[in-house]
Amino acid sequence: MGSPNGGIVGVINPTSFGKCTQTIATTSTPSAVTTQPGTRLIKTLIVAGGGGGGAGSGGGGGAGGLRNLCISVCGNTALGAVTVGAAGAAPSGNCNVGGSGTSSSIVIGSTTYTANGGGGGGSPNPPATGIGVAGGSGGGASANALGPFAGGAGNTPSTTPSQGNPGGASGAGTGPSRKGGGGGGGASVAGTNNANTNQGATGGAGLNVSSCFPGAPNSGVYSGGGGGGDAACGTATPYQGTGGTGGGGNAVGSGVPLAIAGGTNTGGGGGAGSNGPGAPLNNGAAGGSGIVIVKELNKASGVWNLKSQFSAQKSGTWPKPALAPFSADYLVVAGGGGGASNGGGGGAGGYRESSGVATGSYTVSPLGSGVSALTLSATTFPITIGGGGSSAPPTESPAASRSGSDSIFSTITSTGGGGAGQFAAQPTAVTNGANGGSGGGGAAPAPPPGPGTGGTGNSPPASPPQGNAGGGGFHQGCVYFSGGGGGGATAVGATGGNGASSGPAGQGGAGATSFITGSPVGRAGGGNGGGDGGPAGSSVGFGGGAAGSAGTVNTGGGGGAGPSVGNGGSGIIVVRTPSATAGFISATPGTNTVTSAPCGAQIASFTVSGSLVVSQF
Numbered sequence: 001m002g003s004p005n006g007g008i009v010g011v012i013n014p015t016s017f018g019k020c021t022q023t024i025a026t027t028s029t030p031s032a033v034t035t036q037p038g039t040r041l042i043k044t045l046i047v048a049g050g051g052g053g054g055a056g057s058g059g060g061g062g063a064g065g066l067r068n069l070c071i072s073v074c075g076n077t078a079l080g081a082v083t084v085g086a087a088g089a090a091p092s093g094n095c096n097v098g099g100s101g102t103s104s105s106i107v108i109g110s111t112t113y114t115a116n117g118g119g120g121g122g123s124p125n126p127p128a129t130g131i132g133v134a135g136g137s138g139g140g141a142s143a144n145a146l147g148p149f150a151g152g153a154g155n156t157p158s159t160t161p162s163q164g165n166p167g168g169a170s171g172a173g174t175g176p177s178r179k180g181g182g183g184g185g186g187a188s189v190a191g192t193n194n195a196n197t198n199q200g201a202t203g204g205a206g207l208n209v210s211s212c213f214p215g216a217p218n219s220g221v222y223s224g225g226g227g228g229g230d231a232a233c234g235t236a237t238p239y240q241g242t243g244g245t246g247g248g249g250n251a252v253g254s255g256v257p258l259a260i261a262g263g264t265n266t267g268g269g270g271g272a273g274s275n276g277p278g279a280p281l282n283n284g285a286a287g288g289s290g291i292v293i294v295k296e297l298n299k300a301s302g303v304w305n306l307k308s309q310f311s312a313q314k315s316g317t318w319p320k321p322a323l324a325p326f327s328a329d330y331l332v333v334a335g336g337g338g339g340a341s342n343g344g345g346g347g348a349g350g351y352r353e354s355s356g357v358a359t360g361s362y363t364v365s366p367l368g369s370g371v372s373a374l375t376l377s378a379t380t381f382p383i384t385i386g387g388g389g390s391s392a393p394p395t396e397s398p399a400a401s402r403s404g405s406d407s408i409f410s411t412i413t414s415t416g417g418g419g420a421g422q423f424a425a426q427p428t429a430v431t432n433g434a435n436g437g438s439g440g441g442g443a444a445p446a447p448p449p450g451p452g453t454g455g456t457g458n459s460p461p462a463s464p465p466q467g468n469a470g471g472g473g474f475h476q477g478c479v480y481f482s483g484g485g486g487g488g489a490t491a492v493g494a495t496g497g498n499g500a501s502s503g504p505a506g507q508g509g510a511g512a513t514s515f516i517t518g519s520p521v522g523r524a525g526g527g528n529g530g531g532d533g534g535p536a537g538s539s540v541g542f543g544g545g546a547a548g549s550a551g552t553v554n555t556g557g558g559g560g561a562g563p564s565v566g567n568g569g570s571g572i573i574v575v576r577t578p579s580a581t582a583g584f585i586s587a588t589p590g591t592n593t594v595t596s597a598p599c600g601a602q603i604a605s606f607t608v609s610g611s612l613v614v615s616q617f
Contacts, residue, residue, distance in 0.1 A: 018042065018296025019615065022213060025082045025292040026265045032082040032106075032294060037075045039296040044069050044106060045209055045222070046115040049085035050262040050287030051139050051184065052098025053226045053251065053272035054121030054132075058142045059170065060184030060191060060203045060226030060241060060251065061088060061098045061262060061269030061287045062118035062152055065136020065163035068209055070297075071108055080107025085290035087262060088120050090270065090283060097123045098226075098270055100135050104290040115163055118287055119152035121184055121226060121272050122170070130170060137164030137185030140201065140228045140272070143194065147172040147179070151193075154185045165190040168201045168228065181251075184225030184269035186244040191225045199241065200228035203269055206246015213293050218266050222291065224248030226262060226269030229284070243271055247288045262288025323584045323616050327358035327373040329576040330412060331516045333523050334437050335386035335404030336543070336551040336568030337417035337486060339559035343431070343443030344421045344473055344483040344496070345508045345527030345536075346389055346568045347455055348544065349404050349556030350414035350437020350466035351489035353514055359576045359601040363520070365512035367464050367489060374410055376577070378584075378616035383592075383606045384408040388551055388568030389419050391559050397422065399434040399455065404556070407571040409612075414466055417558050417568055418455035420527070421473060423481060431473065435459040438467030438487030441506055441529045441561070444475030444496065454495075457487040471495040471506035471529065483529030485509060485536060486558035488544065493526045494536070504536055505529035508558055511542025516574050517605060518597050527551060527558030527566065543569050554607045573606040586613045 017038030025032040035042070048064030064085055073079065082105070089099030101117030119135030124144035131149045132139035138152025151167025168191030171179020179198060183191035186204025194201045203225030210220025227241030229251045241251040247268025249260035262268030262285075270285035334349030356362045358373035386405035402419025418436030421443035431452035433440030439455025454470030471484025474497030485493030488509030497503035508526025515521075525542025539546035543555025551557030551569030559566035577585055579600025587594050592606045604612055 017298060020298055021296045023294045025084055028083045030081050031078045034078045035073055035075050036296055039073060039075045041297040041299050042071055042073050043212055043295045043297055044071060045213060045293040046104050046106060046113060047222045047267035047290045048104040048115040048117045048136050049087045049101025049290045050267045050269040051088040051100050051118035051120040051133065051135055052090050052286045053249065053259050053270035053284030054098045054123040054142050054181065055091040055096055055273045055284045056124055056282045057181050057231045057275040058123045058229045058272035058284050059121035059132045059140025059151065059167055059181040060228045060272050061121045062135045062137040062139040062167050062184040063164060063186045063206060063223035063225050063248065063269045064101045064118045064267030064290050065115035066187040066207055066223040066267065067115045067159060067163050068212060069113060073108060082106050082292050084292055085117055087289045088118060088287040090286045091123060097121060097133060098139060098284050100133055101287045104292055106292055116157065118269050119167065121284060122149060132167035132182065137187065137204065137223065137225060138167035140167040140182030140184045140191045141170035142181045143170040143172055143179040151182045151185065151191055165204055167191040169193040171196040180230045180241065181228035181272050183228045183241055184248065186225040186246065186248065187223035194228060198231040200230040200251045200272060202242050203227050203244035203248040205244040213295055216293055218247060218263060221246040223267040227251040227271045229272030229274050231275045241272065243268060249285050259283060259285035261285040265289050265291040323378055323581065325375055325377040326578055326581060328376045329354045329356050329359045329373050329516065330409060331514055331574040332407050332409050332412045332414045333556035333571045334407040334414040334416045335388045335571045336556045336558040337404050337419040337434065337436060337440045338389035338391040338402035338568045339527045339545060339561035339565040340402060340420035340422040340443060341565050342423040342530050342563065343561050344433045344441025344470060345486035345493060345529045345561050346402065346420050346551065346558030347417035347433065347436050347438035347440040347470050347486040348467055348488045348511055348524040348526050348558050349386055349417045349571050351512050351524040352412055352414045352462060352466050359578055360597060360599045362515040364514050367512055376614060378614050381410055381612040383573055383610050383612055385573060385606055385609045386416050386571040388570045389417065391565035391567050398430060399432060399440050403434050403436050404568045407573055409573050409575065415460065417486065417556065418470060420486060420561055421452045433470040438489065438509065438526055439470035441470040441484035441486045441493050442473040443483045444473040444481030444531065454484045454493055468492045468509050480532060482531035483561050485529050486526030488526040488540065488542060489524035496529050496531060505531045507536045508540045508544040510540050511544065516576055517603055523555040525557050527560045530561030575604045575612055577602045584615045588613065
């Protein structure tokens, strides 16, 4: 009879689909984590509080115990209480040992997993004995006439693998011949023994767990021992005992008048005090508090029969492959400029898009032709949606006060549309349109003669251009005046009056149409100008405002001018990614959306500022 597993013999291999999600606890909490439905394995880092450094040629504080464990769990389950260990206190007097750190722990099921606090550094005078205190890692010893003394034991109580190392031994001697203290033990290395010199010894190095916990605080290095105190009154450069990597504090030394505490949430030991004279040179420093990190794992190692693999796939515990870097198409439109009273139309927001080749070869505007997609990878990308310029600023205010705001995604910035020039007695900043993605339309100065100039488009320059200039205003005689249209993504705004004393106001410049969302949408049209020489007619479309009307929301259209005026339309950002990114892409906040194109491409549309989140798993 055939084997039910197809002849494959071996241990059961659990699968887990935790998406490598990390939760970091820097303070105690009743329950730090509720696991995801597919999670079956976690890796947890537990770092206890570090010990304080001893006083008066004291020993460095021992690092908090460090445990890096892989534990089986159930999916969609709240794990138990997390306790983050406190730092060991600095010595309360010039002759006291440093305080020991307290334990960190996490409860999973009915089991409590604990790392023990680091031992305090020894101190040379009664009531202290000079011996370092035992702990997760032991405190360094301090010298006196009865020395040398041993550092405190590490890995206390014992765990497998070991949670720490012993502190370093002190030198011997008293008075002028007193020697320095030993370094506190670290997670990777024991504290350094004093070499029977005046110099304080170095704390033991901590452990680098960044490969297990990418992005963890302190670069993923924890539980360094504190530096031992010197016997030279902290006055000579060579005598300072330095702390171990991973948050260990330095002892008193030249240029360091106070011992340095262990790093917060590193479990580092505190630096020791010098032999005086007196406080604060004598005083040791506190240790560093602990930290707990939980990482929900992706795992499917080993050899699998087809039935087992199918079962894991069906239950959602078979891991996805990691997402590789990919090419993404984009459309970034800024906010349009506001129109002005009896002046110019607002310029359209800057318009930038890629060619569409990377995600399905959809139809793009002429501005996207030949433009490369962006290369993205797993991270969070901030999204800024530019607001439309206000038409509210009072008469005779500069046109720039009506300009729209920039929209930004990754390395792409589209510039806000230029505000419109205002019909006014001042012929420069007020009557001229402002520069921008597309320029604002100019107004007619009062009194005449002469036009108000339209603002420059594609400012600052982008390639291909992100917009066009606004049209100039016109005023001849004392009867008729006409504002210019705001520039659009693909055309300049029309000149007010068409050069005649009674001609109509200028129409906004045409925008651009893209199929990036799956259907054709026109955006970034300029707003119409206003005046008493006749209206500019209907809106050019593409979100640009007609006389007295606002630009359309989320098109970047410029606001229209007239006796009543319109604000510019807000911008929009659309990011389109390949079908392989399905399930890896999300958009925040909830107002923004992610949808699927028929070809499977993912379309993230942002109408308000937020974030594009690309997950690796």
